Amino acid sequence: MLNSLFKSFMILSLFSGALFASTKPTMLFYCGITMVKSMQAVATEFEKKNNCSIKIIQGGSEDLYDSLKLAQKGDLYLPGSDSYLKDYKKDGYFEKQAYVGFNQAAIFVKKGNPKKIKNLDSLVDEKIGTTLASKDSGSIGKMTKKILIAYKDEAFYNKAFDMALEIGTDSRSLDASLAKPEVDMIVNWIAAGVSPEMKKLITIVPIDEKYAPKKSLVVTVLSFSQNKPLAEKFVDFASSKRGEEIMKKYGFR
Secondary structure (H helix, E strand, C coil), X not given: CHHXXXXXXXXXXXXXXXXXXXXXXXXXXXXXXXXXXXXHHHHHHXXXXXXXXXXXXXXXXXXXXXXXXXXXXCCEEECCCCHHHHHCHHHCCEXXXXXXXXXXXXXXXXXXXXXXXXXXXXXXXXXXXXXXXXXXXXXXXHHHHHHHHHHCCHHHHHXXXXXXXXXXXXXXXXXXXXXXXXXXXXXXXXXXXXXHHHHCCEEEECCCCCCCCCEEEXXXXXXXXXXXXXXXXXXXXXXXXXXXXXXXXXXXX
């Protein structure tokens, strides 16, 4: 709770500072970490065309929702899975929405796959060092739990977490952990591994879609937005043909 209060205080400070520093309309955008680079590119084009400013707040999808709910400030929210919009629809904070692509989880290993990892069974192999994401902070952790239970059962999920060398909070922390010599394997969103920098470091091992389904990415206008017409216009742009081109560039199909 204290962590959420601190984040909300920082959001309110950012919001007040952004308004004070600029006479242009300023929107706050809560965006899951995996989508930040693509959404920054979308936002940059939108800002130029609409003479506005967009401040992106990045983090795990669950943490972001807790922050926007507590702060009651901001204009847009894009979690790493549309399940968050479905789960929290009852709270009444989501208005106009649009689909902007999809993401899918996969196994990441070191370049060339030196440990010859083939599937999720390696998560419980004592010779393989792993990092997994917490289900309580970000979309990839929530998705990992679903995948591992579907692959085997809850006992497998619990054993995999018990054997993990580290527990990450989001896709960025997972990528960082794989750079450590003792970590051989993570489960992460595919889009987190398509940058030129990551391609040099990792090999992606697919997970069968019956265990790792494609997850829709949906951006939504927040009910307490002070810039609703502009926020709705952003949603339209993000889901337009041009928005789709940008998303594809960053690995979102």
